[in-house]
Structures are given as structure tokens and as C-alpha cells.
Amino acid sequence: xxxxxxxxxxxxxxxxxxxxxxxxxxxxxxxxxxxxxxxxxxxxxxxxxxxxxxxxxxxxxxxxxxxxxxxxxxxxxxxxxxxxxxxxxxxxxxxxxxxxxxxxxxxxxxxxxxxxxxxxxxxxxxxxxxxxxxxxxxxxxxxxxxxxxxxxxxxxxxxxxxxxxxxxxxxxxxxxxxxxxxxxxxxxxxxxxxxxxxxxxxxxxxxxxxxxxxxxxxxxxxxxxxxxxxxxxxxxxxxxxxxxxxxxxxxxxxxxxxxxxxxxxxxxxxxxxxxxxxxxxxxxxxxxxxxxxxxxxxxxxxxxxxxxxxxxxxxxxxxxxxxxxxxxxxxxxxxxxxxxxxxxxxxxxxxxxxxxxxxxxxxxxxxxxxxxxxxxxxxxxxxxxxxxxxxxxxxxxxxxxxxxxxxxxxxxxxxxxxxxxxxxxxxxxxxxxxxxxxxxxxxxxxxxxxxxxxxxxxxxxxxxxxxxxxxxxxxxxxxxxxxxxxxxxxxxxxxxxxxxxxxxxxxxxxxxxxxxxxxxxxxxxxxxxxxxxxxxxxxxxxxxxxxxxxxxxxxxxxxxxxxxxxxxxxxxx
Ligand code: PEP
Ligand code: MG
Numbered sequence: 063x064x065x066x067x068x069x070x071x072x073x074x075x076x077x078x079x080x081x082x083x084x085x086x087x088x089x090x091x092x093x094x095x096x097x098x099x100x101x102x103x104x105x106x107x108x109x110x111x112x113x114x115x116x117x118x119x120x121x122x123x124x125x126x127x128x129x130x131x132x133x134x135x136x137x138x139x140x141x142x143x144x145x146x147x148x149x150x151x152x153x154x155x156x157x158x159x160x161x162x163x164x165x166x167x168x169x170x171x172x173x174x175x176x177x178x179x180x181x182x183x184x185x186x187x188x189x190x191x192x193x194x195x196x197x198x199x200x201x202x203x204x205x206x207x208x209x210x211x212x213x214x215x216x217x218x219x220x221x222x223x224x225x226x227x228x229x230x231x232x233x234x235x236x237x238x239x240x241x242x243x244x245x246x247x248x249x250x251x252x253x254x255x256x257x258x259x260x261x262x263x264x265x266x267x268x269x270x271x272x273x274x275x276x277x278x279x280x281x282x283x284x285x286x287x288x289x290x291x292x293x294x295x296x297x298x299x300x301x302x303x304x305x306x307x308x309x310x311x312x313x314x315x316x317x318x319x320x321x322x323x324x325x326x327x328x329x330x331x332x333x334x335x336x337x338x339x340x341x342x343x344x345x346x347x348x349x350x351x352x353x354x355x356x357x358x359x360x361x362x363x364x365x366x367x368x369x370x371x372x373x374x375x376x377x378x379x380x381x382x383x384x385x386x387x388x389x390x391x392x393x394x395x396x397x398x399x400x401x402x403x404x405x406x407x408x409x410x411x412x413x414x415x416x417x418x419x420x421x422x423x424x425x426x427x428x429x430x431x432x433x434x435x436x437x438x439x440x441x442x443x444x445x446x447x448x449x450x451x452x453x454x455x456x457x458x459x460x461x462x463x464x465x466x467x468x469x470x471x472x473x474x475x476x477x478x479x480x481x482x483x484x485x486x487x488x489x490x491x492x493x494x495x496x497x498x499x500x501x502x503x504x505x506x507x508x509x510x511x512x513x514x515x516x517x518x519x520x521x522x523x524x525x526x527x528x529x530x531x532x533x534x535x536x537x538x539x540x541x542x543x544x545x546x547x548x549x550x551x552x553x554x555x556x557x558x559x560x561x562x563x564x565x566x567x568x569x570x571x572x573x574x575x576x577x578x579x580x581x582x583x584x585x586x587x588x589x590x591x592x593x594x595x596x597x598x599x600x601x602x603x604x605x606x607x608x609x610x611x612x613x614x615x616x617x618x619x620x621x622x623x624x625x626x627x628x629x630x631x632x633x634x635x
Contacts, residue, residue, distance in 0.1 A: 075276035077296035078262035085248030104169020249291030353389030355588020375439035421457025495519035507559025517567025581609030
């Protein structure tokens with residue numbers, strides 16, 4: 063074959079990280095590793111021995127889960143690490159352990175007993191909606207772990223893959239993605255998943271080239287093939303040409319701009335980072351973030367026996383401010399819902415956790431004490447020379463909710479005045495992530511210093527499409543005209559109400575959308591740190607008039623397909 067006839071084959075998917083990598087394909091198929099044959103005749107099986115084997119496997123599974131939990135907490139965040147605690151709870155769930163015991167008593171070996179005992183609960187969860195359906199995946203994970211330990215299966219160790227591996231998989235769970243080491247893995251590609259799937263979000267936090275949602279064609283790529291993962295173009299190329307390799311090795315070649323940027327005609331756009339742990343601050347600074355546009359504080363509250371006290375929180379917020387002495391740090395107050403288990407909180411089960419008591423609804427209800435402590439810590443932390451602290455409230459749906467949050471701040475300030483405690487009132491704003499908040503944006507903007515649009519939730523609620531449900535992933539797309547119009551309304555209201563307006567949902571970090579977002583009138587864009595250099599580079603090339611014309615054209619369209627035709631560089635349609 064001559065160089066001209068080079069047989070590069072290209073597979074299209076959705077780019078999850080604007081990075082490229084070349085390496086050797088390795089298929090990851092945990093299900094195949096745990097397939098079992100027919101069980102032996104019951105009379106040949108010793109139940110006592112099987113019970114002992116099951117107990118040993120359970121103990122080993124606990125140890126593995128603790129190690130994976132710690133590693134994930136260090137590398138990705140406490141919130142993401144919590145999934146391993148849930149897995150440990152399944153190991154002790156009586157419905158499962160009793161089921162295994164009963165199957166062993168019936169003469170099955172431990173591994174077959176485990177398969178049988180998990181079957182019913184997996185089917186029950188799989189038949190439910192949204193988050194409950196995801197529990198089925200968690201149960202499968204735990205079952206496969208136990209079967210692997212019982213059969214001596216040698217699971218691919220995701221944390222120490224050979225250097226230069228391109229991992230291929232049907233899907234990657236959060237726990238699997240979190241184990242990948244960016245220094246060893248050249249990239250990954252999956253059959254399933256979208257830009258907001260957990261695997262994609264983790265890939266961005268970890269800085270791993272990734273393409274998701276390639277579809278079944280990915281199966282055509284064999285282990286050991288030479289593969290290029292181009293997370294920017296959203297393509298996976300087998301046997302890439304020397305030019306394609308060279309381009310990938312050269313990386314994006316995007317300059318890191320430490321200073322704030324403006325459009326070509328001089329409109330400043332703040333480009334900030336979303337972080338969920340203190341460990342991520344360093345990466346945010348390294349990528350040139352102007353500040354933090356969304357500091358998710360859930361990590362402070364997860365995986366512990368009791369909530370953090372006021373002093374501990376003051377320290378954490380000051381540390382974030384110290385990382386950006388000339389910038390702004392937007393801290394979001396606790397946003398927990400029925401779906402994130404926090405042992406010391408009373409969280410009743412809900413069939414529809416996304417529509418239940420989450421965010422500000424808990425802060426003004428059952429978590430009022432936690433909310434007060436957090437606000438006290440924030441007001442104290444705001445009294446610092448370093449940086450500017452801003453505080454925003456999640457899941458606001460009504461004007462009275464926002465007013466109640468402002469009153470809570472006021473009453474703490476009064477107490478501090480009386481007790482002569484040093485404090486400052488931070489900028490106060492709210493997230494626009496419910497359709498009601500977008501409709502009420504004029505009244506909310508009148509009362510707020512700023513609005514920050516959370517497109518992950520706003521899209522899910524505007525489109526009535528669960529952000530975690532693959533079956534409706536196609537509808538969960540912020541380029542839907544309905545979502546664009548909700549954003550446009552919000553921005554107009556902020557302008558009229560003299561509030562600045564930012565965006566901190568995943569949409570803000572999509573470099574294909576920077577011009578549209580600037581044209582819609584956003585003052586600030588906040589994103590996973592890894593996309594900051596691309597977005598800053600894009601901003602500098604934008605002419606505001608052109609961007610505004612683009613925004614007008616797209617918001618007037620009737621369909622997402624028509625919107626996408628206006629977006630240069632958009633390869634997903
Ligand atoms: C959002 O909803 O867009 C958002 C940024 O918040 P989270 O993803 O934490 O719900
Ligand atoms: Mg949200």
C-alpha cells in the first residue's frame with residue numbers, strides 16, 4: 063500500500079475533551095470477564111465452603127472499594143467518590159446477602175448464587191425511571207466485582223494501563239473513568255454517552271482526550287489497532303496517516319492566556335472555571351481561568367459523619383479566594399437533592415428526585431441550620447483582601463425563595479454587627495436553572511447582583527428530559543431553540559435589571575458555541591478548566607456585531623437542526 067492509499071478509517075462521535083491522543087486500542091468489557099458456564103450438580107457443592115468463599119469475596123470487594131473511593135476523592139472529587147460508598151452499602155444489603163445464602167443452600171456455587179441473587183433487584187431498578195434506573199448499573203457493577211473476585215477473573219486494571227493505551231468500551235461508569243491516569247492513557251472512546259454524561263465530564267476534569275457516543279460501529283475497531291482519538295473533532299481514526307498523527311502530537315497548540323480576554327472589538331468576557339474540590343484550583347489557575355464561576359460546595363458535605371463547621375468552611379472559601387487574588391470566586395450554596403445520600407441528613411426517598419426537595423428548597427426547609435452555618439462562613443470569608451467573593455443560590459424557582467435567601471444573609475449580618483464579628487456582604491445572585499426562574503428573570507434580576515445560567519438543569523427542565531437518561535439524551539441539548547430563547551430572555555432581563563449574567567452549565571465550555579453565547583450577551587462563561595484556552599482563543603476572534611446577528615438568527619429558528627447549521631465548526635449535526 064502506498065502512502066496515498068493509506069487506509070485510515072474514521073468513526074464519528076461526540077468530542078468530550080478538546081484534546082487528541084494516539085495509541086494502541088484496548089477493549090474493556092467487564093461483562094465478558096464475568097460470564098459463567100452451567101453450575102455443577104448441587105450434590106457436588108459444599109454450602110459451608112461456598113459461604114466462606116462468598117464472605118472472602120465480600121471482604122476483598124470492600125477493600126477494593128475503599129481504595130477506589132480514596133483514589134477518586136483525590137483525583138476527581140468527594141462528590142464523585144460517593145458512588146463507592148453506595149456500592150459498599152449494596153454489599154451489606156440483606157435482600158442481596160439473604161438471596162446469596164438461600165441460593166447457596168439450594169446447592170449453587172457462590173458465583174452462581176451471586177448472579178442469581180442480584181437478578182431480581184437489578185430488574186426492579188432497571189424498570190424505574192431516571193436516577194433509580196442508574197442504581198441498576200451500580201448493582202451490576204457490584205455483582206460483576208464479586209463474580210470476578212470469586213472466579214479469579216483478572217480484570218483490566220484501569221489505573222495502570224500500559225502507557226499509550228486508547229481505551230475502547232461500550233460505556234464507562236464514573237468510577238471507571240475516575241481510575242484512568244491521564245499520564246498513561248492516550249484517550250478513550252465509547253459506544254454510548256453524550257457531552258454531559260459522567261464519563262465526558264470526568265474526562266474533562268482529568269484532561270483525557272475522549273470521544274463518546276460513537277455507536278455500535280466502534281465494535282469494528284480491534285484491540286491492538288493503532289488509534290487516534292480526536293476529542294476536538296469528535297472522531298476516532300484507525301491507522302491515522304503520518305500527518306494526522308503529527309497534528310495530534312502537536313496538541314491543540316492553543317495558547318494559555320493568563321490575562322482576561324476581550325472580543326476583537328473590545329468587549330470583555332470573563333472566562334472562569336467550574337470546580338468541585340480545592341484540588342481543582344491549581345488546574346484552573348494553570349489553564350488561565352480569570353476566576354471561579356461555579357464552586358460546587360457539595361464536596362464539603364459528602365462522605366463524613368457530620369457537616370463541616372463554620373471555621374472549617376471559612377478556611378476552604380479563603381483558600382479558593384487566595385488562588386485568585388485579582389479575580390472573582392462564585393460559591394454556590396449547598397445543592398443536594400434526594401438522589402445524593404448524605405448520611406447525617408434526613409433525605410426521604412423520592413421517585414422523582416430532580417423534581418423534589420433539592421437546592422434552595424432544602425436550604426429554606428430541612429437544612430436551614432446547615433444553610434445558616436454556610437452563610438455565616440461565607441460572610442466571614444468575604445472579609446478578605448484576596449479576590450471578590452460572590453454567593454449564589456441553586457434551584458431558585460420563585461421570587462420569594464430568593465428573597466428568603468437574601469433575608470437569611472441580612473439577619474446574619476445584623477447578628478455579626480451586634481457581636482462585632484468581622485464580615486463583608488458578598489455579591490449575591492442566583493442560578494437560573496428552572497423554567498420558572500427564566501420566566502421570572504426580570505423580577506429576580508431586579509433583586510440580584512448577578513444571574514448564572516445553569517444549562518445542565520435548565521435544559522433538563524425546559525425539555526422535560528432527564529439529564530442522566532441516555533434514552534432522552536438527544537433531547538437534552540442546549541442548542542434546542544426553546545433553551546436558547548430561555549437564555550436570551552434571561553440575558554435581556556439581567557441587562558434591564560443591572561445585573562451581570564454568566565453561564566456555568568456545560569454549554570459554556572463548548573468552543574463551538576462561544577460566538578453564539580457572546581452574541582446572546584453573556585458577560586461571563588464558566589467551564590471545566592481544560593476548555594478555557596480554546597474558549598479564550600475564540601473570544602478574541604469574535605466581532606460582537608456578527609455574534610449578535612448569529613444569536614438573532616439562531617433564536618429565531620424552529621428546530622435544533624436549523625440552529626446547528628448556523629454554528630461554524632459544529633460537527634454534531
Ligand atoms: C447546571 O445545572 O447547569 C449546573 C451548573 O449545576 P449542576 O451541574 O451542579 O447541577
Ligand atoms: Mg444545576
